[in-house]
Every structure is written in C-alpha cells, then in structure tokens.
Amino acid sequence: MQLAEAKAKFIADWGRLGTNWGINRTMAQIHALLMVSPDPLGADDVMEQLSISRGNANMNLRELIDWGLVQKVIVPGERREFFSAEKDIWKVARQIVKERKKRELDTMLPVLKELSEVEGDKRDRSVKTFTDTINNIRKFSEQADKILDTMIKADEHWFLGSLMKLFSGKS
Amino acid sequence: MQLAEAKAKFIADWGRLGTNWGINRTMAQIHALLMVSPDPLGADDVMEQLSISRGNANMNLRELIDWGLVQKVIVPGERREFFSAEKDIWKVARQIVKERKKRELDTMLPVLKELSEVEGDKRDRSVKTFTDTINNIRKFSEQADKILDTMIKADEHWFLGSLMKLFSGKS
DNA sequence: AGGAACTTTCAATTTTATTTGAAAGTTCAG
DNA sequence: CTGAACTTTCAAATAAAATTGAAAGTTCCT
Structure with a gap:
C-alpha cells in the first residue's frame, strides 16, 4: 500500500x-x-x-x-x-483517561453518593434493589477512581510492565 | 430523596x-x-x-x-x-469489555498490521513518522489485548484486589 | 490609524442517528 | 384452523449533532 x-x-x-x-x-x-x-x-x-x-x-x-x-x-x-x-500513544491514552475521568467519573461519584442515600424502608424490595445496585456501582467506581489515578501518574514502562507481569504470573 | x-x-x-x-x-x-x-x-x-x-x-x-x-x-x-x-456491575463491565474488544480491538489489529507494512523508503520522513506512529499504536494495542483478555476471564476479587495491591505497593 | 493576514463565532443548513407507528409476522389456546 | 395476544420489522418522521460560510473579531506590520 x-x-x-x-x-x-x-x-x-x-x-x-x-x-x-x-x-x-x-x-x-x-x-x-x-x-x-x-x-x-x-x-x-x-x-x-x-x-x-x-x-x-x-x-x-x-x-x-x-x-x-x-x-x-x-x-x-x-x-x-x-x-x-502528541505521537506517543501511551501519553495520548493517559491524557484521554485523565480528561474523561475528570469529566465523567469525578462528576458521577457525588451523584452516586446522593442516590445511595435514598429514603425508604430497606425491607422494601424496590428500595433494597435500588440501593444495592447503586452501592455496587459506587464501590466499583471508587476502585476505578484509584486505579485510574495511578495510571495517570504512571510511566508506561512501569505500568504496562507491571500489569503484564502480574497477569502472566496470576499471583 | x-x-x-x-x-x-x-x-x-x-x-x-x-x-x-x-x-x-x-x-x-x-x-x-x-x-x-x-x-x-x-x-x-x-x-x-x-x-x-x-x-x-x-x-x-x-x-x-x-x-x-x-x-x-x-x-x-x-x-x-x-x-x-445483570445487576453485578463487575460482570456488566466485563461483558462490555468483552464485546467492545471483540468488535473494535480485534478488528483493528489486522488493520494496524496492514498499515504498518506501507511501501516506501524509511528514510523518507513522511514514511518514517507514519510507520513509527502506527507501530506504536500497534504495540500498545497488542498489550491492551492481552490485559483485557486477562480481565475478561478474571474474577473480580482477584483482579481488582491485585490491581489495588500492586498500585499501593509500587513494586 | 489603516489594512492585510489570519482566527473566531454562530445562525442557518446539512447530515446522521434515533424514534415512531402501522403493518406484517409469530405463537398458541381453543 | 382461527383469531387474540404478543413481537418484529422498517419506511417515514423527528430529533440531535455536526458542518458550513460569511461576518465579526483580532493581531500585527507599515
């Protein structure tokens, strides 16, 4: 070509x-x-x-x-x-993650907190399903938040290298 | 509320x-x-x-x-x-990753390979910049491919737990 | 200041994506 | 087999997003 x-x-x-x-x-x-x-x-x-x-x-x-x-x-x-x-795709990816995290995850977390405080009897199935789902998303998001922060600061060699090593070893 | x-x-x-x-x-x-x-x-x-x-x-x-x-x-x-x-957001995330990987990354990899084989003198700056960028994206994509495969197969506790441990230790 | 070179803005237009709803299709109880 | 209950399809309509282009704005040289 x-x-x-x-x-x-x-x-x-x-x-x-x-x-x-x-x-x-x-x-x-x-x-x-x-x-x-x-x-x-x-x-x-x-x-x-x-x-x-x-x-x-x-x-x-x-x-x-x-x-x-x-x-x-x-x-x-x-x-x-x-x-x-920028031509280094690792830097590009990191920059995109940084911006999307700021625009989306960081604005979503306070909303999830607010939603998790919904009023109502927890023995009500509707309430329970709602809070359980929201809390599950919230916990997941908080973990993602920390992991992405690490990635944003990380150097490519360290970050991808560690992941690859981790995943081949299954430790 | x-x-x-x-x-x-x-x-x-x-x-x-x-x-x-x-x-x-x-x-x-x-x-x-x-x-x-x-x-x-x-x-x-x-x-x-x-x-x-x-x-x-x-x-x-x-x-x-x-x-x-x-x-x-x-x-x-x-x-x-x-x-x-499905209400378990980890399963949801894994499923979305699985599908998007299949639809996007897996179809992109062969294209990147093809593009990396562009004809032309490598001493030509235009050619060099192009192949360097494509190869950089390709290498990154191949690593992402492996990491995502691991994630798709992984159990939440193991996967997120390992990441959290890894990132707090900076080993 | 005047004006050429260039950039920015935004209302109008075009393109693309989504939604509707009515017709066609399917399933199944009687 | 018939028809009521329900699902699927898809061409047309609508809504949303992106694009144009001309006017307004800016910068900077003389």
Missing part, C-alpha cells in the same frame, strides 16, 4: 473508532492526521486534506487543544498558527 | 453517560431501568416507564440482549416475555 492510501485509511478508521467512543468523527480525523504528520500543520492544511470548512477545522482543533491532545506551535517568521499532536 | 425521584435521576444519568461512550441514550436508559428493578419487566412496562414506542423498546432490548447485558425471562403462565438485567 502506498503512503497516501495508508494515511487515508488510518484517518478514516481512527475517525470511525472515535464515533464509537462518543468523539466526533472530524475531531478524531484531525487528530489522526496530525499524529501521522511529520511536521505541524496549519489550519489550511487540515481543511484541505480533510475537505472541511474553516469553522469546522477551527472548532475541532480548539477542542483537541482543550483535551490536551494537540498543541499550537509557533513557527518563527510565520504569521499563522500551526498545530501538532 | 424519594425512590421514584432517585430512580429517574439514575436512569437519566446513566443515559447521559451512555451517549458519551457511543451508546444510544435509550439503550442505556432501559439498561438502567432494568438494573434497578427488583423484578423482570415486560416490554409494556419499559415503554410506559420511559415513554418510548413499542418499536424502540423492542429494538433496544434486542440490542441489550445482543450485548449480553439483558436476558429474556419466561414467567410461567404469562404469554409475554419479560426482561431482566
């Missing part, structure tokens, strides 16, 4: 993957494009290569910056802004 | 969460409703409680069954079908 074709396929697949994970297709595609670009690209490059409008490119680039996945790069002597993406 | 209100809030929040993860809102809401129901519900119950049409209820229930998150329950003496959801 030629490079151009391979790039196009990667961008399309990464975009499709994104939509399965609640990320808009264009945002994922811009991310893919920047990940495989040897040099930072300008908004015009992104617009042209993905056939999207200026407004769209601008909004999604801003969103990617907001997620910490893309950075503005200043090229001396150039008026316009350039953009480049 | 009263039970009815708490249930409504949980269903709404679980639905919102779902949309952030590429799962349609109604499907997540039906799942939430069944998780907090002490007894299996019929399609009519689901329709009424969530104010959705029969077709919608039917389709999303089927999808949930397809994901292995909901099961049909036969109630003796009743003509219609009832549905109940």
Whole structure:
C-alpha cells in the first residue's frame, strides 16, 4: 500500500473508532492526521486534506487543544498558527483517561453518593434493589477512581510492565 | 430523596453517560431501568416507564440482549416475555469489555498490521513518522489485548484486589 | 490609524442517528 | 384452523449533532 492510501485509511478508521467512543468523527480525523504528520500543520492544511470548512477545522482543533491532545506551535517568521499532536500513544491514552475521568467519573461519584442515600424502608424490595445496585456501582467506581489515578501518574514502562507481569504470573 | 425521584435521576444519568461512550441514550436508559428493578419487566412496562414506542423498546432490548447485558425471562403462565438485567456491575463491565474488544480491538489489529507494512523508503520522513506512529499504536494495542483478555476471564476479587495491591505497593 | 493576514463565532443548513407507528409476522389456546 | 395476544420489522418522521460560510473579531506590520 502506498503512503497516501495508508494515511487515508488510518484517518478514516481512527475517525470511525472515535464515533464509537462518543468523539466526533472530524475531531478524531484531525487528530489522526496530525499524529501521522511529520511536521505541524496549519489550519489550511487540515481543511484541505480533510475537505472541511474553516469553522469546522477551527472548532475541532480548539477542542483537541482543550483535551490536551494537540498543541499550537509557533513557527518563527510565520504569521499563522500551526498545530501538532502528541505521537506517543501511551501519553495520548493517559491524557484521554485523565480528561474523561475528570469529566465523567469525578462528576458521577457525588451523584452516586446522593442516590445511595435514598429514603425508604430497606425491607422494601424496590428500595433494597435500588440501593444495592447503586452501592455496587459506587464501590466499583471508587476502585476505578484509584486505579485510574495511578495510571495517570504512571510511566508506561512501569505500568504496562507491571500489569503484564502480574497477569502472566496470576499471583 | 424519594425512590421514584432517585430512580429517574439514575436512569437519566446513566443515559447521559451512555451517549458519551457511543451508546444510544435509550439503550442505556432501559439498561438502567432494568438494573434497578427488583423484578423482570415486560416490554409494556419499559415503554410506559420511559415513554418510548413499542418499536424502540423492542429494538433496544434486542440490542441489550445482543450485548449480553439483558436476558429474556419466561414467567410461567404469562404469554409475554419479560426482561431482566445483570445487576453485578463487575460482570456488566466485563461483558462490555468483552464485546467492545471483540468488535473494535480485534478488528483493528489486522488493520494496524496492514498499515504498518506501507511501501516506501524509511528514510523518507513522511514514511518514517507514519510507520513509527502506527507501530506504536500497534504495540500498545497488542498489550491492551492481552490485559483485557486477562480481565475478561478474571474474577473480580482477584483482579481488582491485585490491581489495588500492586498500585499501593509500587513494586 | 489603516489594512492585510489570519482566527473566531454562530445562525442557518446539512447530515446522521434515533424514534415512531402501522403493518406484517409469530405463537398458541381453543 | 382461527383469531387474540404478543413481537418484529422498517419506511417515514423527528430529533440531535455536526458542518458550513460569511461576518465579526483580532493581531500585527507599515
């Protein structure tokens, strides 16, 4: 396969993957494009290569910056802004985990606590089923919270290495 | 908070969460409703409680069954079908991981392999950046593949317990 | 200040995803 | 076999999300 074709396929697949994970297709595609670009690209490059409008490119680039996945790069002597993406997928994964945890898990935990304090007789089956389920989710979430915090701080070699070792040993 | 209100809030929040993860809102809401129901519900119950049409209820229930998150329950003496959801969130998480891995990671790996074999001179910066990025993603995905397989087979106590121990010790 | 180069915004439009509901299909008791 | 009870399908309608493009905003050079 030629490079151009391979790039196009990667961008399309990464975009499709994104939509399965609640990320808009264009945002994922811009991310893919920047990940495989040897040099930072300008908004015009992104617009042209993905056939999207200026407004769209601008909004999604801003969103990617907001997620910490893309950075503005200043090229001396150039008026316009350039953009480049982190290429180390471990750092990308960690950054995504960090942001999603902040946006989702951290906001969910207080809600679960509130829901677990529902009024009513615990001998009532409806109440019991509800609180049991919520508490189960809550406990699970609290454990996930700690594990993800560790992962966010961890170094790739240590983290994945430890996991692999752990899982091959079944200790 | 009263039970009815708490249930409504949980269903709404679980639905919102779902949309952030590429799962349609109604499907997540039906799942939430069944998780907090002490007894299996019929399609009519689901329709009424969530104010959705029969077709919608039917389709999303089927999808949930397809994901292995909901099961049909036969109630003796009743003509219609009832549905109940797994309430143990660890089992739910494992099932979701299993399905998403099958649908996404397992189909992505061969594509990454193909992309990593792109033609061209490796001294060409464009080619090098592309293959380096793809290989990095590929290596990461292969490790994730193994770790997720372990998780899918694992018992909650062993799995989360090991992780917690590992992360507190930093060994 | 004036204006070229570039970026941002957002109302209108387009695209995509979801939902409806009526018709067709199935099952089963009588 | 018949028809009531229930389930499934799917084309059309609706709702939600993404995209456009032109106008407004900003920056910076002269």
